Amino acid sequence: MPLVSNALGQALSFSTLMRDEAKSIARGLQRRDPDLLDRLIEQYQHRLFRYLLYITGDRAHAEDFFQETWMRVLERGHQYDGKSKFEAWLFAIARHLVIDWQRTKKAQSLDALTDPELERPLQLANESKPSPLHQMLAQEKEENVQASLLKIRAIYREVLVLRFREELQIEEMAGVLSIPVSTVKSRLYRGLDALRGALQEGAA
Numbered sequence: 001m002p003l004v005s006n007a008l009g010q011a012l013s014f015s016t017l018m019r020d021e022a023k024s025i026a027r028g029l030q031r032r033d034p035d036l037l038d039r040l041i042e043q044y045q046h047r048l049f050r051y052l053l054y055i056t057g058d059r060a061h062a063e064d065f066f067q068e069t070w071m072r073v074l075e076r077g078h079q080y081d082g083k084s085k086f087e088a089w090l091f092a093i094a095r096h097l098v099i100d101w102q103r104t105k106k107a108q109s110l111d112a113l114t115d116p117e118l119e120r121p122l123q124l125a126n127e128s129k130p131s132p133l134h135q136m137l138a139q140e141k142e143e144n145v146q147a148s149l150l151k152i153r154a155i156y157r158e159v160l161v162l163r164f165r166e167e168l169q170i171e172e173m174a175g176v177l178s179i180p181v182s183t184v185k186s187r188l189y190r191g192l193d194a195l196r197g198a199l200q201e202g203a204a
Contacts, residue, residue: 024082025082026080030077048091051166054158065094087168088176091168148202149195156190160192163188
């Protein structure tokens with residue numbers, strides 16, 4: 001029992017720490033604290049750029065959206081209330097910028113690239129066990145996985161990146177993508193299946 005109590009206490013302490021950090025970021029953004037913005041860019045720049053690179057598939061576009069995303073953070077920082085993780089709010093801003101750009105280019109948005117027949121809720125494997133993606137990562141070279149990710153549909157690539165690269169929770173992903181939790185799970189299931197197929201094709 002003491003071990004269980006200690007583990008629970010540590011988990012609660014970590015959760016409290018994360019909430020306090022989010023609130024601190026929210027207050028700093030409301031003040032337009034330049035030191036805070038520098039720290040956030042330093043902390044999240046690689047994750048944000050990687051996410052943009054995966055959803056745009058183009059380095060030049062990713063660089064443009066990277067700059068614009070941080071401009072939006074500066075302009076709209078007062079809208080972040082600290083109730084969610086900062087990275088979830090950050091990725092949502094980046095995603096909306098990409099979608100708006102796609103619409104102005106008369107291209108289909110990430111949300112439009114959806115077959116309703118494929119969006120039925122599906123049961124994922126127990127998340128306490130090693131995920132299929134992590135199992136594949138252990139077996140395949142990282143560069144092969146990256147190349148295969150770029151071959152699958154954008155809506156599937158995006159959820160895989162958010163879940164397994166950025167390690168967002170299902171509920172956080174639903175907030176970023178503005179879709180139900182059941183749809184997130186469905187896309188994860190389909191995405192893992194598509195990635196598995198792409199990896200097999202690459203190995204053939």
